[in-house]
Amino acid sequence: MSLYYEAAAILANADNTGGSLKSRIYGKKGLKSSPAHLYALISETTKWSAVLKEVVEKSGILKEERKLTPLLALLLSHDLLLAKGGVAAPKDHVLKQAILRHKARLSAEFTKARLKAGFHTAEAFREHINAGSSISNASGEHDGDQTTEPEHPRWIRINTIKTTLETELRTTFADYQQMDSLASVMRAPSTSRRLRLDAHIPDLIALPPRADLSKHRAYLNGNIIFQDKASCFPAYLLSPSVDDCDVIDACAAPGNKTTHLAAVITASAASQEAQPSSHRRILAFERDKRRAITLAKMITLAGADSLVTVKGGKDFLTVDPSAHDYCSVGALLLDPSCSGSGIVGRDDGPTLHLPSTAAANPCTAPSSRPKKRKRKAPPVPKAADETPAPFSTTDAEVEENPLFGSSENTKARLESLSSFQLKLLKHAMSFPAARKISYSTCSIHAEENEHVVLSALQHSAAVGLGWRILRREEQVDGMRRWPVRGDVQAVEALPGGKWSGELAETVREACIRCEKGTGEGTMGFFVAGFVRDGEGGPPAVREAANGDQGAAGGTSNVEGEDEEEWEGFSDGG
Numbered sequence: 001m002s003l004y005y006e007a008a009a010i011l012a013n014a015d016n017t018g019g020s021l022k023s024r025i026y027g028k029k030g031l032k033s034s035p036a037h038l039y040a041l042i043s044e045t046t047k048w049s050a051v052l053k054e055v056v057e058k059s060g061i062l063k064e065e066r067k068l069t070p071l072l073a074l075l076l077s078h079d080l081l082l083a084k085g086g087v088a089a090p091k092d093h094v095l096k097q098a099i100l101r102h103k104a105r106l107s108a109e110f111t112k113a114r115l116k117a118g119f120h121t122a123e124a125f126r127e128h129i130n131a132g133s134s135i136s137n138a139s140g141e142h143d144g145d146q147t148t149e150p151e152h153p154r155w156i157r158i159n160t161i162k163t164t165l166e167t168e169l170r171t172t173f174a175d176y177q178q179m180d181s182l183a184s185v186m187r188a189p190s191t192s193r194r195l196r197l198d199a200h201i202p203d204l205i206a207l208p209p210r211a212d213l214s215k216h217r218a219y220l221n222g223n224i225i226f227q228d229k230a231s232c233f234p235a236y237l238l239s240p241s242v243d244d245c246d247v248i249d250a251c252a253a254p255g256n257k258t259t260h261l262a263a264v265i266t267a268s269a270a271s272q273e274a275q276p277s278s279h280r281r282i283l284a285f286e287r288d289k290r291r292a293i294t295l296a297k298m299i300t301l302a303g304a305d306s307l308v309t310v311k312g313g314k315d316f317l318t319v320d321p322s323a324h325d326y327c328s329v330g331a332l333l334l335d336p337s338c339s340g341s342g343i344v345g346r347d348d349g350p351t352l353h354l355p356s357t358a359a360a361n362p363c364t365a366p367s368s369r370p371k372k373r374k375r376k377a378p379p380v381p382k383a384a385d386e387t388p389a390p391f392s393t394t395d396a397e398v399e400e401n402p403l404f405g406s407s408e409n410t411k412a413r414l415e416s417l418s419s420f421q422l423k424l425l426k427h428a429m430s431f432p433a434a435r436k437i438s439y440s441t442c443s444i445h446a447e448e449n450e451h452v453v454l455s456a457l458q459h460s461a462a463v464g465l466g467w468r469i470l471r472r473e474e475q476v477d478g479m480r481r482w483p484v485r486g487d488v489q490a491v492e493a494l495p496g497g498k499w500s501g502e503l504a505e506t507v508r509e510a511c512i513r514c515e516k517g518t519g520e521g522t523m524g525f526f527v528a529g530f531v532r533d534g535e536g537g538p539p540a541v542r543e544a545a546n547g548d549q550g551a552a553g554g555t556s557n558v559e560g561e562d563e564e565e566w567e568g569f570s571d572g573g
């Protein structure tokens with residue numbers, strides 16, 4: 001029986017493997033247990049670990065059972081108390097016997113913990129923990145659906161390709177009350193009928209945290225799309241006009257920003273009485289073939305097929321900007337793979353709470369059992385009271401956390417990501433007719449954000465081509481009004497940088513940041529816009545194009561394919 005030993009070893013992560021829990025389990029060679037079983041056991045145990053820690057400590061079993069490490073005790077007590085099939089081991093197995101000896105005591109402590117948390121039934125307790133809620137408001141202070149801390153709202157983008165805000169307010173949200181403040185929505189129970197029209201992004205609404213519309217017809221038919229507010233910034237900031245002709249989404253899957261772009265373009269064409277689909281295209285690149293399939297499905301669901309051409313399995317960096325097909329590309333949206341450090345629920349996902357070996361049942365005598373162990377127990381990770389568990393199990397699609405590991409790993413990873421991101425940005429700048437670019441990440445790290453922007457701005461090719469930052473006062477209304485701007489220290493701290501004074505302030509003001517965990521209800525995010533002034537532009541270039549026009553500056557970085565891997569889609573939903 002290796003399940004519990006294998007699960008403990010994975011949790012301990014002694015070899016410091018990077019990546020999400022899922023990728024670490026499924027990528028591990030030579031496992032005896034089923035990866036699915038391991039994953040379920042570890043994630044469920046982690047979810048319950050705050051409760052189980054207390055149960056294990058109060059029962060005093062760690063003092064009595066020398067075969068049990070804190071990790072094994074957590075995993076086994078989880079299965080004993082909560083798994084349908086109980087402990088998954090033959091009845092004479094040493095671990096099963098060790099935990100079963102204390103079944104009555106553990107069950108009693110578990111019931112005490114439930115009652116202390118204010119739940120009169122096991123089902124209610126289970127629901128509470130499954131909803132990702134903590135037990136910090138225990139001790140009888142449990143307040144039902146009402147939460148005390150602001151949570152992340154459920155952001156809904158109205159898909160204006162298929163419907164309108166007014167129509168949805170009249171139908172899908174007919175029985176909802178429009179609130180004056182986001183706070184009153186963020187603090188409301190998930191089932192409450194409250195909404196808030198967003199103050200910055202058109203056609204975006206906030207619903208209470210965890211509001212579940214996933215089975216609603218409006219969601220299933222693509223009239224509404226779940227998309228974090230911050231994730232709506234890039235397409236809105238870019239706001240390509242009819243004059244911008246074709247638009248590239250360089251890193252498109254799963255397609256939140258592509259479909260938003262399509263909606264923005266459709267709206268701008270309607271306001272200018274132009275026909276979007278007859279002249280304009282969105283070219284959506286996605287180098288991962290599997291993810292390109294998801295992208296295509298999302299585009300169809302959003303009703304954007306006539307506008308979007310999916311370039312599935314195609315690496316944007318290998319595209320020749322001077323090729324005839326791209327001569328009318330006037331705007332590019334770049335939302336490359338990043339560390340994902342801004343994603344809500346990534347670093348603050350389920351935390352593993354380890355029972356302390358020092359905690360003993362005051363009624364239990366210290367163990368006199370022999371110390372000899374047949375099997376070397378896996379090393380014990382730091383208790384999560386000090387350090388969060390190195391993974392998040394919040395989103396099936398967002399499954400890499402490349403920054404897990406030592407600080408050297410983090411530094412190296414950030415360097416590799418930012419050099420990939422810069423390469424992508426410089427490549428985008430080399431499209432001959434391009435006049436607008438938006439660059440975004442769901443990272444909170446300056447290395448992936450302000451530093452990439454500044455490095456691009458001071459790159460000779462960008463300077464030669466006339467690229468500059470899109471200043472705050474030039475931005476679309478909602479972005480201009482958004483209060484959180486670039487980080488001053490990040491701007492001034494660019495290694496080897498010359499950014500200070502007025503110039504630095506202009507760039508800092510131009511950069512847009514979102515912070516997670518604030519009353520704004522966004523994830524951590526960064527976006528900046530670039531523009532190029534001057535003559536030319538897509539229609540003129542298109543007319544003049546003869547298929548062999550060279551890319552000015554020739555910065556198409558196709559050499560040395562980037563080693564960067566898929567880090568997960570940026571939106572967390």
Ligand SMILES: C[S@@+](CC[C@H](N)C(=O)[O-])C[C@H]1O[C@@H](n2cnc3c(N)ncnc32)[C@H](O)[C@@H]1O
Nearest residue numbers: 251252254255256257286287315316335337570
């Ligand atoms: C952060 S996600 C994009 C999320 C997307 N913009 C959205 O809003 O739904 C980055 C995506 O870019 C893809 N990607 C990374 N490098 C690429 C490249 N060089 N060319 C094309 N796609 C790339 C990844 O496979 C991944 O699907």
